[in-house]
Every structure is written in C-alpha cells, then in structure tokens.
Amino acid sequence: MTxxxxxxxxxxxxLVIEKNLDRILDTWISxxxxxxGRLLNLIRExxxxxxxxxxxxxxxxxxxxxxxxxxxxxAYDELRDLLDELSRSRxxxxxxxxxxxxxxxSLKRPLFRELKEAHGDNDTTALLDDIWQATxxxxxxGLNTTExxxxxxxxIIQRQQQDLLELSTPVVSxxxxxxxxxxxxxxxxxxxxxxxxxxxxKIVATGSDIAIIDITGVPAVDTLVAQxxxxxxTAARLMGAECIISGIRPQIAQTIVHLGVELGxxxxxxxxxxxxxxxxxKKRQKVQDI
Amino acid sequence: MSGNEHLQLSISTEPDVVYVRQxxxxxxxxxxxxxxxxxxxxxxxSELARNALIYGGGGMATIEKKQQGTRxxxxxxxxxxxxxxxxIEKALEDGYSTGSGLGLGLGGARRLSNEFEVKSAxxxxxTVSITRWL
Amino acid sequence: MYRIPILRVEEFLxxxxxxxxxxxxxxxxQDDLTTAIATHHARGVIIxxxxxxxxxxxIGRMLAxxxxxxxIQDCHAIVVGMQPAVAITLVELGLSLSxxxxxxxIDQGMRFLRRFLAGRDEEASDERE
Numbered sequence: 001m002t003x004x005x006x007x008x009x010x011x012x013x014x015l016v017i018e019k020n021l022d023r024i025l026d027t028w029i030s031x032x033x034x035x036x037g038r039l040l041n042l043i044r045e046x047x048x049x050x051x052x053x054x055x056x057x058x059x060x061x062x063x064x065x066x067x068x069x070x071x072x073x074x075a076y077d078e079l080r081d082l083l084d085e086l087s088r089s090r091x092x093x094x095x096x097x098x099x100x101x102x103x104x105x106s107l108k109r110p111l112f113r114e115l116k117e118a119h120g121d122n123d124t125t126a127l128l129d130d131i132w133q134a135t136x137x138x139x140x141x142g143l144n145t146t147e148x149x150x151x152x153x154x155x156i157i158q159r160q161q162q163d164l165l166e167l168s169t170p171v172v173s174x175x176x177x178x179x180x181x182x183x184x185x186x187x188x189x190x191x192x193x194x195x196x197x198x199x200x201x202k203i204v205a206t207g208s209d210i211a212i213i214d215i216t217g218v219p220a221v222d223t224l225v226a227q228x229x230x231x232x233x234t235a236a237r238l239m240g241a242e243c244i245i246s247g248i249r250p251q252i253a254q255t256i257v258h259l260g261v262e263l264g265x266x267x268x269x270x271x272x273x274x275x276x277x278x279x280x281x282k283k284r285q286k287v288q289d290i
Numbered sequence: 291m292s293g294n295e296h297l298q299l300s301i302s303t304e305p306d307v308v309y310v311r312q313x314x315x316x317x318x319x320x321x322x323x324x325x326x327x328x329x330x331x332x333x334x335x336s337e338l339a340r341n342a343l344i345y346g347g348g349g350m351a352t353i354e355k356k357q358q359g360t361r362x363x364x365x366x367x368x369x370x371x372x373x374x375x376x377x378i379e380k381a382l383e384d385g386y387s388t389g390s391g392l393g394l395g396l397g398g399a400r401r402l403s404n405e406f407e408v409k410s411a412x413x414x415x416x417t418v419s420i421t422r423w424l
Numbered sequence: 425m426y427r428i429p430i431l432r433v434e435e436f437l438x439x440x441x442x443x444x445x446x447x448x449x450x451x452x453x454q455d456d457l458t459t460a461i462a463t464h465h466a467r468g469v470i471i472x473x474x475x476x477x478x479x480x481x482x483i484g485r486m487l488a489x490x491x492x493x494x495x496i497q498d499c500h501a502i503v504v505g506m507q508p509a510v511a512i513t514l515v516e517l518g519l520s521l522s523x524x525x526x527x528x529x530i531d532q533g534m535r536f537l538r539r540f541l542a543g544r545d546e547e548a549s550d551e552r553e
Contacts, residue, residue, distance in 0.1 A: 197326060200508035209528055234520045235511035240504060240527035304446040311444070311478065329478055329509040333517060336480040340447065398481060398517040 012130055014063045016114045021060065025053055027110035032103065042093055051086060055107075058082055068133045071140070080144065087145040091152040100149050104142035108135065169195045171202040178279045179208045180272065184217030192228035199232060203241045210282060211236055212275040216247030226261040233266050242282070244268070246275035296355075301339050301368070302348040310339040310351045317353055318364050321424060331364060331422045334402040337395040338368040338418050346370025346416055356421055363404070363423040370417075375410040382408075428453045430460045436468040436537060437461065438530070442475040450486045457490055461499045468537035469494055472530055474505030484519045491524045500540060501525065504533040 017024065029049055058079040066075035083104070090100045111134055119127040169191070174180045181199050199211060213229065215221070221229075233243040246269040248256075256263065269275040280286055297317070299310055314335040318328045335351075342349035349370030356365040375381045382397045396418070400406040403420035410416035428449065431438045437460055439453070461469065471490065473479065479487070487503055494501040502525045506514075514521070527533040 196512065197508065200511060203528070204508060207528055207532075209532060231512070231515045235508070235515045238511040238514055238521060238526055239506045239508065240529075240532065304448045308444050308446045315477070326509040326512055329507075329513045330516060333478045333480050333513045336478060336482075337517075340480070340482060395481060398519075401516050401518065402513065 012118050016118045017060045020114050024110045031106040068137045084148045087148040088152045091149045097146050097149045100145050101142040169198050177208045179211040182214045187225045196232040209241045210279045212244045214247045214272045221252045223259045244275045246272045297353045299351045301342050307339040311336050330402040334399040337399045341395045342368050342370040346372030361423050363421050365421045367419040371415040374412045374414050376412050437466045438470050440472040458493050461497050469501040470533045471503045472505050479510050502533045
C-alpha cells in the first residue's frame with residue numbers, strides 16, 4: 001500500500017469534516033448539480049441531499065474510528081453498505097458508471113477547499129499529505145461504487161438471459177396427453193439443454209406420454225445440437241414418453257446425414273400436423289367432422 | 291479459508307456409498323445447484339465411490355466447496371489404495387471393465403462433471419477428482 | 425434387514441422403490457422379484473422408481489437385468505415414474521436402457537400391461553386357429 005505512514009492523529013481531515021459538515025454538504029450538492037450529469041433529472045434534490053448527508057456523516061464517523069484507510073476496517077462497513085445500496089439503485093435506474101462514481105469524486109473539491117483553509121498558507125507539506133490521503137480514500141470508495149455497479153449490471157444481464165431462455169421455449173399442451181414444443185431460432189447447446197429440461201418437466205407435470213418437437217423454425221443444426229435432441233428423445237423415453245420430431249428442413253436432413261448423426265429409431269414427420277395426426281393415432285383417438 | 295466446507299468420509303461398505311451420495315447432495319443443494327446438476331454430480335459421486343469400493347478395496351472421499359473467482363463449485367476427490375489403473379486412457383473408454391460392472395463408471399463420471407482428473411499407477415492406488423461448477 | 429416390499433395387484437406385481445438404494449439392497453430386490461414372479465405366476469411387473477433420486481450405472485443395470493429375467497420367465501416388466509433429472513443424467517452417463525419398457529406412472533404402466541397382455545393373448549389364440 002502506498003499510503004504514507006502518517007496516522008490519523010496528525011491529519012486534519014476528521015476535524016475539518018467535523019467542523020464544517022454543513023458547508024461541505026452545501027458545496028458538494030452544488031458540485032453535484034454541475035458535475036453529476038443527469039443526476040438531478042432523475043433524483044429529487046431532497047433525496048440527493050439526504051444521501052449526501054448520510055454519506056458525510058458515516059465518513060466522519062469512520063475516519064474518527066479507523067483513520068483514512070478504508071481497507072479491511074469494520075468501521076467503514078456502514079459507509080460501504082450505503083455506497084453499495086446507492087450504486088445498486090443507480091445501476092437499476094439506468095445511470096452510467098461515471099455518473100455513479102462522480103457522486104463520490106465530486107466531494108473532493110469541497111473537501112480540499114476546507115483542508116486548504118484549515119492549513120493556511122504556511123504548511124504546504126501537511127496540506128499535501130492531507131489532500132493525498134483524502135484523494136486515496138475517495139478514489140477507493142469511488143472505485144468501489146463502480147465495482148458494485150458492474151456486478152449489479154451483470155446480475156441483471158444474467159437474469160434477462162435466463163428469462164429469454166425460458167421465454168423462447170414454450171411447451172404447449174396440444175391435446176390431452178400430447179405436448180408440442182415449437183422451437184424457433186438457432187439452437188445452441190445451452191438453449192437445447194433448457195428446452196430439454198422444460199419439456200421433460202412438462203411431461204411429468206401434465207402426464208403426457210407423447211411430445212412433438214417441431215423444429216420448422218430452426219435454421220441450422222450442428223452435431224452437438226443434434227446429439228442434444230437425441231438425448232432429449234432418449235430421456236423422454238426413459239420417463240415413459242415418446243417423442244416425435246417434426247419439421248426437419250431439407251438442409252437439416254442433409255446435415256444430419258453428413259454429420260453421421262444416428263437418428264436411430266426416432267420417429268420423424270414432415271410437418272407438425274402430420275406429427276399430431278400420428279400422435280392421435282397412437283392414442284387411438286381421431287378428429288372428425290361434425 | 292473454506293476449511294469449514296470440507297468433509298471426509300471413508301468408503302468401506304456399500305452403505306458408505308450411499309452416505310457419500312447424500313453428503314454430496316447436501317452440499318450441492320446448499321450451494322444452490324439445480325436439481326439436474328445435483329443429480330449429475332451425485333450420480334458421478336456414486337460411480338466413483340463404488341469403483342473405489344469394488345476395485346480399490348475401499349477408500350476415502352473428500353467433498354469440498356470450491357471457489358474460483360466468481361465461480362462456485364463442488365469438488366469431490368475419491369482416493370483408494372487399490373491395485374491402481376494400468377491404462378487410464380483405456381479405463382475411460384465406455385464398456386471397458388475389469389470387474390462385473392458396465393464399464394461406464396469412470397467415463398460416465400467424466401461426462402457428468404466439468405473437470406475431471408485421474409491419478410493412478412499400478413500398485414499405487416487411484417485418486418479421481420471431479421468438479422462441477424454452479 | 426430392510427427389504428423392498430413386493431405387492432400383488434391382480435395378476436401383476438408392484439414394486440415401489442422409496443428408499444436410497446445401496447447395491448446390496450438392489451441385488452436383494454432382484455432376487456426377491458424373480459422368486460416372486462415364479463411363485464405368483466405373475467404376468468407383469470411394475471417397478472415404480474418415482475422415489476429414486478438417482479439411477480447410476482449399477483441400478484440402471486439392475487433395472488435392465490430385471491426386465492430380461494422377467495422376460496425369460498414369460499413376464500413383462502415395466503419401469504415407471506423416472507424423474508426428469510434422473511433421466512437426463514442417465515442419458516449423459518451413457519445408459520439408454522433400450523431393452524426396458526417404461527411408462528410415466530403406475531396407472532399408465534397398468535394400462536399398458538393390460539393392453540399388451542390382451543394383445544398377446546389374441547395373437548396366441550389366432551395361432552391356435
């Protein structure tokens with residue numbers, strides 16, 4: 001760590017914050033109005049003021065207890081929690097990481113101004129030391145917000161990916177005991193796995209013993225996907241349900257043969273309608289004019 | 291650091307294989323594995339534990355939580371002092387068996403896990419280590 | 425020692441595995457079942473595995489063996505209720521149990537056996553004519 005060995009007792013930082021809390025807060029808010037980008041369009045000033053004042057208050061307490069080193073000290077936990085919460089909500093509200101970190105960084109100017117005033121003109125070394133420490137501290141806290149921000153975004157992306165996967169694999173009940181799974185779009189390995197799982201789950205949930213996997217909407221199939229499809233069919237059979245694959249496009253039929261994938265005794269039909277007719281026949285039922 | 295997530299079980303009887311399965315299931319579900327992932331991991335554990343019992347004359351199972359960056363996983367290591375495997379490549383082939391099994395044990399366990407490692411030499415026992423990530 | 429109960433329902437035998445199977449128990453079930461088929465002249469066996477949380481290669485082989493042994497004894501075996509996670513895992517493991525008849529649940533298994541045996545009886549009487 002590059003912090004100077006100077007301990008908090010020599011630093012004026014705690015005292016300066018303590019003494020000028022209100023003035024720092026005021027200048028900070030006006031800094032934020034200039035630097036904060038859309039901050040004030042999206043957050044009410046009263047709310048911002050409250051966040052800023054809680055931040056300052058916690059910062060003051062933390063410095064008092066543990067000095068200016070935020071690493072590994074429990075004294076900063078509460079402050080960090082506040083920042084975590086803040087970045088998380090900022091991230092969800094659609095702020096950029098810069099805008100989020102600026103909240104912390106814009107405290108620098110008001111703080112430095114107060115430090116300068118406290119030290120006067122004659123003690124430049126001490127002033128520089130204090131400014132350096134304050135910078136280090138705020139930089140770390142600011143970077144912290146960026147990290148939390150990114151993690152939050154990551155979580156959102158993952159959730160959306162999951163939602164998308166589930167959305168794209170609707171298993172529908174066609175008839176009493178007959179399920180259909182119309183697959184649309186490119187099948188990658190992960191998606192095929194999700195498809196497979198939701199189909200098997202639906203088989204149990206509905207007690208269906210025939211499932212039609214319609215791949216009319218699938219533009220291409222590679223070896224891995226073909227194998228996944230076969231595994232689905234085998235797994236369904238192990239559970240006691242039969243799968244019919246329908247809508248295999250000519251190109252896909254060619255690929256399957258060229259790739260040397262053994263479709264074995266999987267029942268295939270040209271169209272979903274043909275597959276449905278076969279399914280009804282297997283169930284010894286039929287649809288007729290009335 | 292994660293010493294508390296570390297469990298050792300000895301495998302010397304058939305019910306022990308079941309205990310290993312249950313312990314793996316417990317950890318995997320605590321970590322948040324989906325039912326399917328749990329089942330895959332537990333099945334792999336069952337294959338390896340049985341191998342250790344039948345071919346290795348018993349052994350030791352170590353079950354631990356693994357953390358790598360943001361990834362969390364379960365690592366299972368099964369160690370026996372048996373005769374060892376002469377040709378590991380061959381032992382991994384499906385249908386290869388020196389005993390009464392189907393010969394799916396080792397290869398099957400590999401397919402059911404994300405990371406797989408075997409260390410063995412004739413006369414020096416066998417250690418198989420598998421990891422499945424969340 | 426614990427044994428898995430084998431129930432008699434009409435002309436069928438019903439086994440429901442509700443416990444974590446160790447290998448010894450699986451072997452005992454296989455013995456008990458083949459004996460019971462002979463004693464009761466059972467024409468069909470339903471093995472309900474909906475309570476099984478895993479099927480590994482050993483249990484998989486047991487299910488396949490029971491099916492074959494039953495067939496040799498002129499009895500038709502059907503395995504019902506395999507859970508999706510178990511089925512996916514078995515396929516990944518490399519076992520497809522192609523010689524084993526399956527059904528979703530006991531009800532469906534019964535229906536299948538009745539229909540199957542009726543069909544076979546018909547065939548037999550056709551041959552006689």
